[in-house]
Amino acid sequence: MREFALSDEDFQTISKKVYKACGIVLGPHKREMVYSRLARRIRxxxxxxFSSYLKYLDDHEEQEFSQFINAITTNLTSFxxxxxxxxYLSQVIVPQLLEKNKHSKRVRIWSAGCSTGEEPYSIAMTIFNRFPSDWDVKILATDLDSNVLSKAQSGVYDSGNVTGLDDEILKKWFLKSADGHAYKVKPALQPLIYFKRLNLLENWPMKGPFDVIFCRNVLIYFDKETKDKLFMGYHQMLGEQRHLFIGHSETMGKEHHEFKNLGRTMYQKV
Known part of the structure; x- marks a missing residue:
């Protein structure tokens, strides 16, 4: 017997709230996930x-709504x-930017949906010291979930998060705790990255232009209309002939002639 009752009506109400807030589509196959994650908030x-929780959510929206959204959003990532x-960023894009941006000496990369920070730190490790010291190089890392942003900003990960990384990378970019159970990203990387909470469906306060946008394994949660809006937004944010990376399980429709498909979920603004 279930600990809490979740009626069809309650599930539909939850789905509508999530879609309205952040565009994520919760189909029937997500019901078990919704149950397990929101059961924690009920406790x-x-x-x-669930019905009492939804009433509580309506009555205490200012305090609880961010917790509700944080519980639903998925945060699976790795270095x-x-x-x-x-x-490709290291071998192709960085050399291009050294030439194309030599007058502005400015590089901007956006990690949209950065989760707990593994992606923006991986970007930082890739580009660190690749540009002259007088260049202005920054990575914007945004996510809807304020909890994961806090973890990302701390730069502290347990040993399971760094499993699979070469020893050379671990020695170069991480400080190991005395007990060996935690790893902290070295302070040199952190000034490169600016973490900010951002709902992709709301107005984007930044102006760009960006040289590279990573939006990987985020689009899978949106319907086609929302994806198309995001693709157009990314197109507007990118500089000429700059690059967009999406996730391995995501696709961009052939109707998006504003991007050139480079293969392996890599695109270039036309």
């Missing part, structure tokens, strides 16, 4: 059902995930 608030993107 935390000492309630007895150098889909490593071919970082290889």
């Amino acid at each position: 935390a608030n000492q309630l007895d059902s 150098f995930r889909e490593n071919h993107h970082f290889e």
Whole structure:
């Protein structure tokens, strides 16, 4: 027997709230995920059902709504995930930017949906010291979930998060705790990255232009209309012939002629 009742009506209400807030589509196949994640919020608030939680959410929206959204959003990531993107950034894009941006001496990269920070730190490791010291190089890292942003800003990860990284990378970029269970990103990387909470469906306060946008494994949660809006927004934010990376399980429709498909989920603004 279930600990809490989750009616069809309650699930539909939750789905509508999530879609309205952040464009994520919760189909019937997400019901178990919704149950397990929101059950924690029901216990935390000492309630007895999903319907009572939804009433509590309406009555305490200012305090609880961010917790509600944080519970639903998925945060699965790893260092150098889909490593071919970082290889392309290092081998192709950085040399291009050294030439194309030599007058402005400015480089901007956006990690949209940065989760707990593995992606922007991987970007920082890839480009660190690749540009002259008088260049202005910054990585914007945004996410909807304020909890994961706090973890990202701390730069502290347990040993499981760094499993699979070469010893050379661990020695170069991380400080190991005395007990060996935690790793902290070296302070030299952190000034490169600016972390900020951002809902992709709301107005974007930054002006760009960006040289590279990483939006990987974020689009899978949106419907086609929302994806198309985001692709157009990224197009506007990118400089001429600059690059967009999406996740391995994501696709861009052929109708988006404003991007050239480079293969392996890499795109260039036309």
